[in-house]
Amino acid sequence: MTAYDPSRVVADLRELAARTGGAEGSRRLAWTPDWLQARAFFRESLATLPVEIDEDEAGNLWAVLRGEQPATVLVGSHLDSVPKGGWLDGALGVMSGVELIRAIAAEGTPPVTVAVVDWADEEGARFSRSLFGSAACMGTLDIEVLRGLTDREGQRLPEVLADHGVDIDNLDGAQRRMADVKAYIEVHIEQGPILEQQGLGIATVTGTKGIERERLVFRGQAAHAGTMPMAMRRDSFRAAARFALAIAEIGERHDGVTTVGQVQCWPGVVTAVAGETRITMDMRHISADSLKAMFDEAHHAAAAASEAEGCTVEWEHIFRIPPMPFHPELLAAAHRAVAAVEGHDFELPSGALHDASEVAREIPTVMIFSSSIDGLSHTKEEDTPDEHLQMAADAFHRTCREAIQLVAQGRL
């Protein structure tokens, strides 16, 4: 019997990094040869076990260990990375799941089916559509939007996916994979600084924050920087600056996060008052009520900032996802696992989206986080102490064991 071995998870992660990374960081961009190489390592790792390995209609890679019941405990994450990305983002969850299958398979036929999935194109780094594979399985993709997506080289998403055997007119078939899934567990690095600041290695994740993402277009009047008196200006950038400071205050006061990350001024020259300024706003909160309050206040703040500068403001919707609180029974299991491994009950919401955000729409879900050094991710500097990676894999395994029991008992 092969007991679950967290050190083997770390060894597998290092092997994966050796095959698909380097001095410039990870190269596992979805729908590229390096990504296929990572997936080959996944298949290889499970090759000698009694599992069914195949891809679904959306390109998600599954390894299924049939149990006494079709009811399934699903685990997973994603092997794809952003360009020059980190070695742990996504890979930790997949390789922890591979080790789970090894440990369970070694014990004979499990009471319920256990599966690990490598979700396709979680990052959306090439076509700007994140959570692709998990969204396909949950039926939340907009096919018409997908049809129009291209990468920087002008390659069209439908054609690139077709080269990987994925027909975007046939994605719905992937939803059948979820029919028997009763629980989903994902372990991931935090990608933020909170656990490190708390001096902790792991934590229970309470859910993923809801997001409101908008583009704001402030319009005033372009004017000569030398000849237009201050009192007569309608300066769109000043309106945007007022808004940016107001939105930061709103985020702080509600204990959420708000960000203005992209700014463009027109005409955008040193000698001209900006007639038009476009900014993006991203706001997140784990509470739907708080997120709504923040969003309403942002509208008031934008109107006030515009009025103060004699400008107008227009909102262009970019993206929205509601908060996804995780399942109480699985949260309790995760809390017990974290307490057993590190001896505390610290929990936090995830500020980043994960495939778990999609799955949690309909299926009981929970996540475990490991710490991230300096909170860094999506960069080659991304790292986590080995000890914390092993603690995370350990807590993940314990949580999975409880989930298997809960599903076997029909309690999920």
Add this chain to the structure above:
Amino acid sequence: MTAYDPSRVVADLRELAARTGGAEGSRRLAWTPDWLQARAFFRESLATLPVEIDEDEAGNLWAVLRGEQPATVLVGSHLDSVPKGGWLDGALGVMSGVELIRAIAAEGTPPVTVAVVDWADEEGARFSRSLFGSAACMGTLDIEVLRGLTDREGQRLPEVLADHGVDIDNLDGAQRRMADVKAYIEVHIEQGPILEQQGLGIATVTGTKGIERERLVFRGQAAHAGTMPMAMRRDSFRAAARFALAIAEIGERHDGVTTVGQVQCWPGVVTAVAGETRITMDMRHISADSLKAMFDEAHHAAAAASEAEGCTVEWEHIFRIPPMPFHPELLAAAHRAVAAVEGHDFELPSGALHDASEVAREIPTVMIFSSSIDGLSHTKEEDTPDEHLQMAADAFHRTCREAIQLVAQGRL
């Protein structure tokens, strides 16, 4: 005898616009065929008069009417425009000067020499070096900087100018043209909204404002918009926003103008806190003391904004020119001319640079402004009521007559 006829100035401006403009605006970009066509019209307008017409070593186009003394009253402005520019910017001053030469020449040999100059490449729209021709005549060009300038198509300034007979290693020769110049008078559109707001057609210009132009680089820490708590952020864009609002307040309080016209954030994506934000600052004042106070306060404001957001700030110098107050005797003459034409003594500083800014470094100078409809310039919508154009030409002519007397009497 041909008396000075302001209506002929307007007729010439319309003819020039018909030849070198259209629905898209003026096309008199320096060092292009359309600009040469405008200059051909200048030569044509003076062809039958006893004037010497030629270009100096910097490509400035001169028409000189020799008087009883070599001591010279110089008038002028520029025929070049920005792409899709207005029909009056620069052209008003040149065509008013052409009419002056006609009127003076009709009276026989004047007591002093009178000359009109079409300064080359005032706008700097192609190679980003404005006031080219007038700066050459005043010896303030940096030849090494010129050597490295290219346009958007990658054409190098030295080669383009060589095609127009201008050798950048021989620009100094143009300075000889100024040896006998005792006074310089330029009439121009305001390019701002102040005269229109005052309900006036023309005004005396007291000088051109000094300019401090800098790039500020705020540096914080790029971070994930979802996972980095507000309290731990070092948001460079928030620092820039604080500075932009502070600098506006500084401009208002000192009765100057301050502008942040260009903003760039890195990484510049909706999901990331901006690790670095670059902005431009342009500040102007007619008083050197006030400009210095504003500049000092801007440094304090930038330091305070950076500190408030846990960022650093670095200043990169772009451009500086001191205020250029005009000459008291010529200002008095201009005031009398404006009073005679429109019956008031309204005066204002120029927020925009003009060739007069260069000439005023060493030579008694004054300017007259006409109003600008809606304060617009550098656009095809640029316009001024005909009545105001004629009043401006009239006041310009009266000022020139006084200048000729002052020079003839050895008082300038």
